[in-house]
Amino acid sequence: MFPFGWLLGLVLPACGASGAHGLPTPPLxxxxxxxxxxxxxxxxxxxxxxxxxxxxxxxxxxxxxxxLLAAIAAVAARQPRTYPAAAYTAEMxxxxxxxxxxxxxxxxxxxxxxxxxxxxxxxxLYSRSVYGYGDFGANRRRLQAWLRALKTVLTLPDGRQPPx
Numbered sequence: 001m002f003p004f005g006w007l008l009g010l011v012l013p014a015c016g017a018s019g020a021h022g023l024p025t026p027p028l029x030x031x032x033x034x035x036x037x038x039x040x041x042x043x044x045x046x047x048x049x050x051x052x053x054x055x056x057x058x059x060x061x062x063x064x065x066x067x068l069l070a071a072i073a074a075v076a077a078r079q080p081r082t083y084p085a086a087a088y089t090a091e092m093x094x095x096x097x098x099x100x101x102x103x104x105x106x107x108x109x110x111x112x113x114x115x116x117x118x119x120x121x122x123x124x125l126y127s128r129s130v131y132g133y134g135d136f137g138a139n140r141r142r143l144q145a146w147l148r149a150l151k152t153v154l155t156l157p158d159g160r161q162p163p164x
Contacts, residue, residue: 018104019083019097020083020084020085020096020097022106023085023097023106023108023130025085025086026085026086026095026108026110027086028086028088028093029093029095029110029112029126031093031110031112031114031124034052034126037128039133040133040134040135041128041129041132041133041134041135041139042126042127042135042139043055043056043126043127043128043139043142043143044056044124044125044126044127044143045057045058045123045124045125045126045143045147046122046123046124046125047060047114047116047123047124050124054124055140055143056125056140056143056144056147058122058123058124058125058147060118060121060122061120061121061122061123061154062119062120063120063121063154064120065092065113065114065115065121066092067121068113068121068123068154069089069094069111069113071150071153071154072094072111072113072123072125072146073094073111075146075150075153076096076109076111076146078149079098079142079145079146079149081098081099081100081101082096082097082098082099082109083096083097083098084096085097085108091112092112092114093110093111093112093113094111095108095109095110095111096108097109098142100138105129105130105131105132106130106131107127107128107129107130107135107138107139107142108127108128108130109125109126109142109146110124110125110126110127111123111124111125112124123150125143125146127139127140127142127143
């Protein structure tokens with residue numbers, strides 16, 4: 001942890017912790033009932049037509065839900081300062097704590113995989129700050145990076161998408 005994290009931890013306890021520590025284990029999130037705060041410190045990536053309206057649109061992935069869940073877990077595992085917080089595999093939902101580089105601020109990231117109506121699967125990613133009113137766009141940039149990495153993970157060497 002960067003030295004400022006322990007100092008900030010005197011006021012904001014989760015900043016003084018490392019990894020996913022310092023925060024309670026997140027409960028299963030009712031993804032269909034997300035209520036985003038008025039503050040600009042969240043980002044949502046979801047399929048078109050999702051409510052609340054997403055900041056980023058995710059496509060229908062031509063892979064089974066279990067493959068998409070494994071792929072997003074692989075993406076998260078490669079992200080800096082990102083730690084597993086909870087896994088609800090039967091419900092196809094995973095949670096992480098992502099920490100900022102300097103101040104060790106924790107953000108929560110939730111991924112939910114859904115079976116797509118016409119086959120394949122859909123992904124909902126929700127990233128939100130634990131502390132603060134704003135996030136300077138950090139949550140949105142995180143989701144953009146994860147979605148780019150996911151596309152790479154799911155693309156075959158010849159550029160095709162794997163069959164569902």
